[in-house]
Amino acid sequence: MNEMQAIGPLWRELAAAGEEYVLATIVAVEGSGYRKSGAKMIVAADGRRAGTISGGCLEAEVAKKAFWHTENGPTKRSYSTHAEDGDVPYGMGCGGVVHVLLERSATAEPLLQAMEQAYRSRVGMAVATVTVGERMGERRWRVDGTMPTGAERADSLTSLAFEAFELKQTRWTGDVFVEWVAPRTGLLIVGAGNDTQPLARMAHELGWHVTVMDGRSHLATRERFPQSDAVLPLSEDALQELTLRPTDVAAVMSHSLEQDTRALRGLVDRELAYLGVLGPRTRTEEMVKGLAEATQNEEKAARRLATKWMVQLHAPMGLDLGGDGAAAVALSILAEMQQKLQQRSGQPLRETRANAHRTVAQEAPMEHATVLG
Numbered sequence: 001m002n003e004m005q006a007i008g009p010l011w012r013e014l015a016a017a018g019e020e021y022v023l024a025t026i027v028a029v030e031g032s033g034y035r036k037s038g039a040k041m042i043v044a045a046d047g048r049r050a051g052t053i054s055g056g057c058l059e060a061e062v063a064k065k066a067f068w069h070t071e072n073g074p075t076k077r078s079y080s081t082h083a084e085d086g087d088v089p090y091g092m093g094c095g096g097v098v099h100v101l102l103e104r105s106a107t108a109e110p111l112l113q114a115m116e117q118a119y120r121s122r123v124g125m126a127v128a129t130v131t132v133g134e135r136m137g138e139r140r141w142r143v144d145g146t147m148p149t150g151a152e153r154a155d156s157l158t159s160l161a162f163e164a165f166e167l168k169q170t171r172w173t174g175d176v177f178v179e180w181v182a183p184r185t186g187l188l189i190v191g192a193g194n195d196t197q198p199l200a201r202m203a204h205e206l207g208w209h210v211t212v213m214d215g216r217s218h219l220a221t222r223e224r225f226p227q228s229d230a231v232l233p234l235s236e237d238a239l240q241e242l243t244l245r246p247t248d249v250a251a252v253m254s255h256s257l258e259q260d261t262r263a264l265r266g267l268v269d270r271e272l273a274y275l276g277v278l279g280p281r282t283r284t285e286e287m288v289k290g291l292a293e294a295t296q297n298e299e300k301a302a303r304r305l306a307t308k309w310m311v312q313l314h315a316p317m318g319l320d321l322g323g324d325g326a327a328a329v330a331l332s333i334l335a336e337m338q339q340k341l342q343q344r345s346g347q348p349l350r351e352t353r354a355n356a357h358r359t360v361a362q363e364a365p366m367e368h369a370t371v372l373g
Contacts, residue, residue, distance in 0.1 A: 002184055002207025003051065004112075004119040007042040010050035011112055015105070020045060022066040023108035024100050026053050027076065027131055027177035031096030037170050038179050043067075053100060057081070066102055074103035074137035101129065101177065107137040115181060118143050122209055122245060125181040126165035128157045132175050183247050184209050185341060190234060190263040191254030191278075192219035199251065199330035200228050206334070213238065215259055234259060239266030246271045249337045251317060253278035261287045268309050274340045276317025276333065284315035319346065 014021045024041040026033075034055035041051035043063045052059060058079050069075050079098045111127065118125040121143075129139040140157040142165045157176065164170070164178045171178045185208045189196050192214035203210050204227040213234040214220040225231050232238055234254075239262075244250070250272055252263045260277065264287055267275055277284045285306075292306035318332035319339070339346045 002119065003038070003040045003181075004115055005207040007040055007051040007112075008116065008119075010042050010044065010048060014042070014044055015109065015112075020105050021108070022070055022102055022104055023112070024051075024053055024062055024066065024102050025129075025177070026098060027101050027129075028099040028172040029096055030099075031081075033081070033096045033098050035098075037172065037177070038181070054081075054098065058098060058100075062100060062102075070102050070104050074101060074107055076101050076131050076136070099172075101131055101137075103137050107139075111139060111141070114141055114143065118181060119184055122184045122186060124165065124168070124183045126161045126163075127177075127179045127181065128160040128164065129177045129179070130157070130175065131172070131177050183245065185273075186211065186245060186248035187337075188213065188242070188244065188248065188250040188267075190214070190250070190252045190259065190267075191256075192216065192221075192224065192231070193253075193255055195326040195329060196251075196253060197224065198327045199253075199333060200225050202330055202334050204228070206338075211242070213242075213263075214254060215256075234263065236262060236266050239263065244270050244272060247273055247341070249274035249276075249341065251276050251278070251333055251337075255279075257283075257287070261290065264288065265291055268313075274314060274337050275312065276314035276336070278329075278333075279316060281315050284313060285310060288313070314340075 011021070022043040024043065026035055026037050026039045028037055029035075034057075035053050039051070039053050041049055041053045041059060041062070043049045043066045045067060047063065049059060049063050053062065061079070062077075069077060077100050079100065081096050081098065115125060123143055125141060125143045127139055127141040130136050138157065140155065140161045142158075142161045160173075160176055160178050164180050168180050168182070170180050185206070187203045187208045187210050189199060189210065189212045192212050196212065200210050200212060210225075210228040211230040211232065212220060212225050212228050213232045215234040217233065220231050220233060222231055232242075250267055252260050252267070252275070254260050254263070255278075264277070268288075268291065288306050288309045292302040292309065295302060295305060297305065314336060317336060318329065319336045321328070321332045321335065323331070335346075345352065
């Protein structure tokens with residue numbers, strides 16, 4: 001689930017009521033940790049909380065002392081999960097240390113407002129936050145990719161935010177937590193049959209922006225897709241007008257040859273992170289061949305175009321996970337989309353070394369920098 005989707009409802013309620021809260025953000029993880037750096041939790045004065053910073057082991061302990069720890073301003077606390085640290089309630093044997101920045105609403109509110117705007121606009125955001133010394137909690141952020149001005153280059157925090165936006169990576173320098181907040185993934189589902197309902201529900205749980213399109217009005221209804229962000233009639237004009245970003249994914253699965261062909265015609269040249277088609281590969285090949293021939297290119301050029309399109313299509317879409325039924329198919333499709341978006345191997349974690357050798361907060365190390373000199 002997206003961080004803003006998880007903490008947003010409680011934050012909006014507290015902010016509207018003018019009630020103070022504490023924002024907890026993981027800035028670094030040494031060794032093993034359930035959540036990565038950037039994970040957030042909101043704690044209200046009455047004990048309510050939203051979001052997670054662990055698998056459920058640290059939340060209560062952090063929330064219990066959050067207001068006490070932040071009485072004099074933002075602070076960074078470290079929580080060990082090593083088994084030998086059994087004298088603390090969260091020594092659960094995960095073998096890591098989680099570093100958490102705690103701050104009251106005075107410094108957290110502007111950040112959360114900016115994150116909410118980026119979340120709703122589905123754009124990326126980079127944030128640089130001081131995590132040590134008297135300037136702890138001071139931050140800068142960028143929500144666009146424009147080049148920094150001379151004055152902005154001179155400001156170390158702003159420069160780090162620009163760098164994070166460019167590299168799209170989250171790092172901790174020791175003095176500064178530099179966070180890349182990826183844009184909210186958009187999922188377009190072409191088809192509103194029963195098998196698309198679990199796909200829409202699961203994608204919503206991941207925090208994705210879900211749009212369902214189908215030309216059959218009795219299927220494309222809010223009642224059938226209550227958790228989707230948009231349910232629209234399918235037409236070529238509607239597809240052209242739809243905002244699709246390079247970080248979005250699409251699944252063509254209406255079980256209607258006419259609708260699937262229409263969708264492919266409108267999507268095959270759009271810049272997407274993933275475009276998949278349900279059904280046998282031969283069916284997709286026939287649709288693509290017909291689309292290529294309709295371009296009125298000479299036969300050889302049409303064949304080249306059809307080959308190019310088939311290379312970029314995931315057809316049939318999904319990973320070979322086994323199982324039967326709509327939920328199993330949805331899981332298979334989402335798994336392949338997630339693998340593609342995250343550019344991961346899809347191999348069992350026990351067969352990879354990345355999880356066992358994670359260093360402080362980083363999947364990619366950053367050269368140490370300071371803004372406190």
